[in-house]
Amino acid sequence: xxxxxxxxxxxxxKTGKRIMLECSQTKGHDRMYxxxxxxxxxxxxxxxxxxxxxxNKGEISDGYSVSRxxxxxxxxSLESAIPNQTALYFCATSERGDGYTFGSGTRLTVV
Amino acid sequence: xxxxxxHPSTLSVQEGDSAxxxxxxxxxxxxxxxxxxxxxxKRPQLIIDIxxxxxxxxxxxxxxxxxxxxxxxxxxxxxxxxEDSAVYFCAASRYNQGGKLIFGQGTELSVKP
Numbered sequence: 433x434x435x436x437x438x439x440x441x442x443x444x445x446k447t448g449k450r451i452m453l454e455c456s457q458t459k460g461h462d463r464m465y466x467x468x469x470x471x472x473x474x475x476x477x478x479x480x481x482x483x484x485x486x487x488n489k490g491e492i493s494d495g496y497s498v499s500r501x502x503x504x505x506x507x508x509s510l511e512s513a514i515p516n517q518t519a520l521y522f523c524a525t526s527e528r529g530d531g532y533t534f535g536s537g538t539r540l541t542v543v
Numbered sequence: 544x545x546x547x548x549x550h551p552s553t554l555s556v557q558e559g560d561s562a563x564x565x566x567x568x569x570x571x572x573x574x575x576x577x578x579x580x581x582x583x584x585k586r587p588q589l590i591i592d593i594x595x596x597x598x599x600x601x602x603x604x605x606x607x608x609x610x611x612x613x614x615x616x617x618x619x620x621x622x623x624x625x626e627d628s629a630v631y632f633c634a635a636s637r638y639n640q641g642g643k644l645i646f647g648q649g650t651e652l653s654v655k656p
Contacts, residue, residue, distance in 0.1 A: 465644075467646075526642060529636060529639075
């Protein structure tokens with residue numbers, strides 16, 4: 433499903449480096465979310481945005497920042513990557529808070 | 544804070560048997576409960592959802608039940624098939640107050656032929 437596109441698909445980076453994960457969508461949804469997935473922990477909410485001027489912290493926002501550049505674009509940044517940020521990251525969109533559409537995910541490894 | 548607990552973490556069944564996955568939620572104001580299926584290496588995809596004004600919903604071989612008093616909901620898969628093997632996630636949210644989903648920890652379902 434190309435409606436929600438994440439780049440890159442895979443990334444290996446070094447401790448202390450700044451990295452940005454990008455998400456773009458063609459669904460026209462106002463609401464966008466960033467989650468991280470770790471084995472046994474499910475999907476945990478990092479940040480979410482209900483429109484370009486509305487950014488909110490989720491359960492685990494420490495060490496992360498986001499930018500909503502446009503309705504269709506929502507980027508996640510790790511200012512100084514650390515190994516325990518190694519995870520699978522998903523972007524998602526929704527129109528009204530239901531029926532989330534997820535991107536294909538970005539597998540990030542911090543060494 | 545808001546929390547969703549999911550059990551079991553792994554479930555193995557024989558093809559044709561039924562599978563049941565259970566979730567409990569802490570926020571009594573939650574009113575939307577979706578279930579997602581994630582196949583290996585793929586993204587989570589919505590398979591069924593229920594709102595708090597309904598006690599049960601069915602879609603072919605899958606059904607979800609909701610007990611608001613006890614704050615728990617369950618996914619039932621009947622006549623399981625090998626292609627049902629995946630990780631299943633439950634989630635909860637206050638649909639009319641923003642809709643940020645809080646997910647359970649996931650259940651890895653294995654259906655053995």
